[in-house]
Amino acid sequence: xxxxxxxxxxxxxxxxxxxxxxxxxxxxxxxxxxxxxxxxxxxxxxxxxxxxxxxxxxxxxxxxxxxxxxxxxxxxxxxxxxxxxxxxxxxxxxxxxxxxxxxxxxxxxxxxxxxxxxxxxxxxxxxxxxxxxxxxxxxxxxxxxxxxxxxxxxxxxxxxxxxxxxxxxxxxxxxxxxxxxxxxxxxxxxxxxxxxxxxxxxxxxxxxxxxxxxxxxxxxxxxxxxxxxxxxxxxxxxxxxxxxxxxxxxxxxxxxxxxxxxxxxxxxxxxxxxxxxxxxxxxxxxxxxxxxxxxxxxxxxxxxxxxxxxxxxxxxxxxxxxxxxxxxxxxxxxxxxxxxxxxxxxxxxxxxxxxxxxxxxxxxxxxxxxxxxxxxxxxxxxxxxxxxxxxxxxxxxxxxxxxxxxxxxxxxxx
Numbered sequence: 001x002x003x004x005x006x007x008x009x010x011x012x013x014x015x016x017x018x019x020x021x022x023x024x025x026x027x028x029x030x031x032x033x034x035x036x037x038x039x040x041x042x043x044x045x046x047x048x049x050x051x052x053x054x055x056x057x058x059x060x061x062x063x064x065x066x067x068x069x070x071x072x073x074x075x076x077x078x079x080x081x082x083x084x085x086x087x088x089x090x091x092x093x094x095x096x097x098x099x100x101x102x103x104x105x106x107x108x109x110x111x112x113x114x115x116x117x118x119x120x121x122x123x124x125x126x127x128x129x130x131x132x133x134x135x136x137x138x139x140x141x142x143x144x145x146x147x148x149x150x151x152x153x154x155x156x157x158x159x160x161x162x163x164x165x166x167x168x169x170x171x172x173x174x175x176x177x178x179x180x181x182x183x184x185x186x187x188x189x190x191x192x193x194x195x196x197x198x199x200x201x202x203x204x205x206x207x208x209x210x211x212x213x214x215x216x217x218x219x220x221x222x223x224x225x226x227x228x229x230x231x232x233x234x235x236x237x238x239x240x241x242x243x244x245x246x247x248x249x250x251x252x253x254x255x256x257x258x259x260x261x262x263x264x265x266x267x268x269x270x271x272x273x274x275x276x277x278x279x280x281x282x283x284x285x286x287x288x289x290x291x292x293x294x295x296x297x298x299x300x301x302x303x304x305x306x307x308x309x310x311x312x313x314x315x316x317x318x319x320x321x322x323x324x325x326x327x328x329x330x331x332x333x334x335x336x337x338x339x340x341x342x343x344x345x346x347x348x349x350x351x352x353x354x355x356x357x358x359x360x361x362x363x364x365x366x367x368x369x370x371x372x373x374x375x376x377x378x379x380x381x382x383x384x385x386x387x388x389x390x391x392x393x394x395x396x397x398x399x400x401x402x403x404x405x406x407x408x409x410x411x412x413x414x
Contacts, residue, residue: 049329055090072125075126077154215331
């Protein structure tokens with residue numbers, strides 16, 4: 001029997017707001033957590049990426065906020081700038097679509113603090129940000145912690161680790177004892193669970209077992225290449241497919257900048273999410289990706305974690321994910337809201353066994369294709385299990401090292 005949002009105790013304005021985004025049926029994490037959150041219960045919630053955790057805590061927060069009060073009522077803590085901006089975008093969209101006068105602001109480190117203090121003077125209902133800067137502003141009495149009714153820790157496995165735990169505890173200590181605390185994450189190990197539980201009062205554990213089911217709207221393809229030719233094959237693939245929005249995945253964060261520069265050298269509108277990039281630059285790039293001014297985003301699994309962008313048409317694995325679960329997490333970023341999507345992996349002959357494993361574990365067929373005269377075309381028929389060996393050796397048009405340095409300097413000046 002299908003559950004509806006009305007049955008979870010949400011008011012009509014929020015239900016109508018969801019309908020405007022074609023969201024009518026709650027996910028499992030939403031079904032199990034929303035009623036508990038509305039009762040002011042402390043919650044530890046675990047469910048896989050893309051399962052709707054953000055709305056699972058935002059909807060109850062919206063319903064319980066006293067709009068008429070000009071005071072700060074909720075704090076949402078997140079580990080990355082990208083996730084902070086994404087959550088804030090969801091809040092503003094929900095506010096617009098519901099007609100509820102709920103306000104929010106973002107508070108992150110390495111950004112002009114004076115501008116953030118000015119925004120805080122407006123007493124936003126919800127503050128979304130990084131723990132360190134939020135604690136700093138609480139201590140400086142710019143955030144009124146005594147009026148906070150709810151604290152959410154998003155991606156709890158990262159924020160409750162040894163590097164962040166002391167700051168998180170200090171933020172929580174500044175609020176009143178009867179405030180609500182919710183922790184959400186895609187993965188919560190035993191250590192993280194014990195830490196979260198120690199911060200709460202009689203918490204409810206909501207754990208959704210991960211479902212290795214692949215979205216049927218996604219087409220799975222792969223092409224073969226020598227390792228040294230992968231980036232050149234990627235460039236030709238992008239020219240052939242002309243994706244509206246694509247995310248290119250690599251396993252090593254240090255290779256993201258180099259890959260991005262090589263693509264930018266060929267005048268491709270691309271941006272890489274890597275640690276050394278300034279936060280303001282990353283913010284602008286992600287906005288450009290969301291609105292379509294940048295077509296390609298290059299990222300690692302860690303950098304893209306929590307990133308949810310609509311209308312992604314292609315997922316491209318320049319490096320194969322380490323396991324079948326991660327393959328689902330990656331490709332699940334396309335084919336959303338009943339739209340179709342394409343996942344393409346660029347693999348060496350040695351990596352064909354991994355393709356076979358994904359097919360077997362996920363009960364899908366990953367079709368072999370090849371680039372021919374500027375198009376992605378059929379090659380051998382059947383799945384990877386029928387392929388013995390296939391090499392793709394594209395003609396090399398790699399830029400010289402000297403040209404590359406000039407290109408990097410040109411990019412950095414922009």
